[in-house]
Structure formats: C-alpha cells, structure tokens
Amino acid sequence: MFDRWIHSATARVALPALVGLCLVLVAVPAPAPAFAFDPSALQAYARKHYGARAERAVLAWQAMLAQAKGLSEQEKLRAVNDFWNSALIGGEDITIWHTVDYWATPVESLSKGAGDCEDYVIGKYFSLIDLGVPPEKLRLVYVRAQVGNQSIAHMVLGYYPSPQAEPLVLDSLVDRIQLAHLRPDLTPVFSFNARGIYMPGGARRSVDQIGRWRDLLRKMRAEGFQP
Template identity: 45%
Template sequence: MAGGAALALDFSLLESQLLSRFGPARVNLLRDWQQLLNSGASEQEKLKLVNSFFNRNIQFDDDQNIWNQSDYWATPLETIGKGRGDCEDFALAKYYSLLHMGIPMNRLRLIYVKARQGNQQQAHMVLAYYPQPNATPQVLDNLDPSIKNASQRPDLTPVFSFNGEGLWQGTGNKAANSKFSRWQELQMRARSEGHR
C-alpha cells in the first residue's frame, strides 16, 4: 500500500490518549479508522473511503456545543473521540487521513467557501483534491456526502485556500503558543498526537 509506509502513527498511544480523554465509547471507531488508513488502492478509492468514513461516523454539531468555544479546530483524534464535529473538523480529519494514506500534500487544499442553502449563506470549509495542478478539484464535503467535481457545486463559492506546504511548523515551544495562527496551533497539537 502506497500510503501505509508514509505515516507511522502510534495507535497504542492514540488509543490510550483516547481512553484517558474521552472514555472507552469510541475505541472501536478509532480502530476502524486505523483499518481505514491501511486500505484503498487508488487515490480515487482512498478519497471515497475517507469521505464516507467521516460523513457516516461523525455527527455534525457546532463548536459551541462540542467544545464550549465559538470556534475550535479539532485534531482527527479529538473529532473521533467526540464523534461530533463541525465543517472544519470534517475537512481537517479527511485532510490528515489522506496525507497518512500517502496522498501528496500539494494535491490537497483546505478551502474556505461561501455555502448557499436555500436563501441562506454560511461560512463553510471543504477539502479539495486536485488530480493535476491546473485541474478543477474534486470536493470532499459534509453537506453533500458524495464526492463531486467543483463545477457541479454551484452552491459553493471558494474564497481562500491553503494547505500545510511552506508552513512554518513553529518551535514546539508551548510558552510561545499565543503568537501562532490557529492553523499552526492545530498542526502542533496534531504533531504532539503523532501526526506529521
């Protein structure tokens, strides 16, 4: 498997963290995730597996209810531990999962989008997959559970995109946390859990 070797997540460590922070309820989900990361042959297959895994197993809720904060970016472990997440948590969990499965980072983008639902517009985040740099991406979204080409999503208007490329990872010094962006802070937390 192409992806398996690229990541060496220590699942026994993840499991003990899950147990101590969130209790035994979702240990099986973590194990399913572990299995997921080792499956899928092609990139398209991997996209589908990851997209449906999170869309199926994670329930949408907003940060205020989950974390008692207005906006909180959760790591994949936290999302799995809670079993709930908002749009960013879905996108981020999928992003990390695909990285672990060996998808190159430059094919993945986290994209802020304006989402139109009926007459309402809301701020939303999705994960985009670019098979080629100049291609129109495929969108992994939690509002629409199936993977679609961006051109088939007139309800979404992209605003800004980013990924981990060229991102300064910080010094790992916790005391200096306050001066990092939310993205950097998340990356540091993810790293401390064992992600790249």
C-alpha cells in the same frame, strides 16, 4: 469559475472577519511537513483522555486506513470521505466545544462523534496524507455555501489531480464527491494546505500565518502524530 477554484479565491475579502483567522504576512512559504502517527500511541491517548468509546472510534478509523492502503487515489478519496461523513454528526463548535471557533484534531472529533465543517475536512485531509496522497494535491478550501436562503461560511476539501486541474470537492454537506463545476452552491474564497496559503493571482503565503493551524499541529503532536 474553475479559475476561482484553482486560485481558491474570488475577491480580496476581509479574511479575519470571514473566518476568524489572524493573518500576519511573511515572505517565504513554510516547507511542508510530512505526517505519520503511531497507531498504538493514538489508541492509548484516546483511551486515557476520552475513554473506551473514543478508543473504538480511533480503531475504526485505523481499520479504514489499513483497508484503503492498496486502493487507487480515487478509491481512497471515496473511502475517506464516506468514513468521516458517517463517523461524525454535524454540529457547531459552541455546542460541541463550548467555544465559538475550535479546530479539533481527528482524535478529538472521533472522541465526540461530532464536528463542524473544519473538523470533517481536517479528518479527511490527514487521512489521505497517511494513505500517501501527496499534500500538494489537497487543499482545505474556505467557501461561501448557499444553504437554502442563507450564504454561510463553510470549509471543504479540494483534491487537485494536477495544479491546474478542476478539483474534486469532498464535503460534509453532500456525501457524493463531485467536480467543482457541479457545485454552483459553493463559492471559493481561499485555500491552504501544509505547503502554504493560496490567494488571488496564485500568490502563496506561509501557512504559519494561521494560528489555529499551528495550534492544531501542536495538539496532534501531543496525541502521537510525528511531523
């Protein structure tokens, strides 16, 4: 089971059919960018495009980040997980964005006060990077989640203290951060971060293959994030 989380895959599945991604294989993983942002630029962007409520939500996010700066990594995980799980109401893209699959930036999600599983994970991922958690310790993990009698496509954030360690799972379905073996309801499919896509057998592919990731970064740059 832990091997599956380390390699973030259970089988050679049809990924586009599962998550709606268009993958075009390339040979060399892209270098991982570092992310930073200008707080005043984000506030101004939120106010201009989404109004005073969105600006207040962005200010609350920035206040959480400021308070968490001096914490240990474990405490940063809890602060970020708690913030995003309480800041957003879970919903479907078709309802929130009127499209089948949309990856919202943290500012967009906060402007709506709602998001689907990817939006929670995106917010947590970039928050933790801003707090100094190394990108290689974080992975956006596509899973199959057993919810009642249904198996659904879902995304969680995995935190890996070391490359071969059992990860901690940050989830929007369960507030408590838990080790992977305590989440038998989740079956990992594949994972990625700014350094690449992690597939069966440990092979790594360029994250540039994920069109929605490229679109997400483009939107974030327009909001005031700097690679």
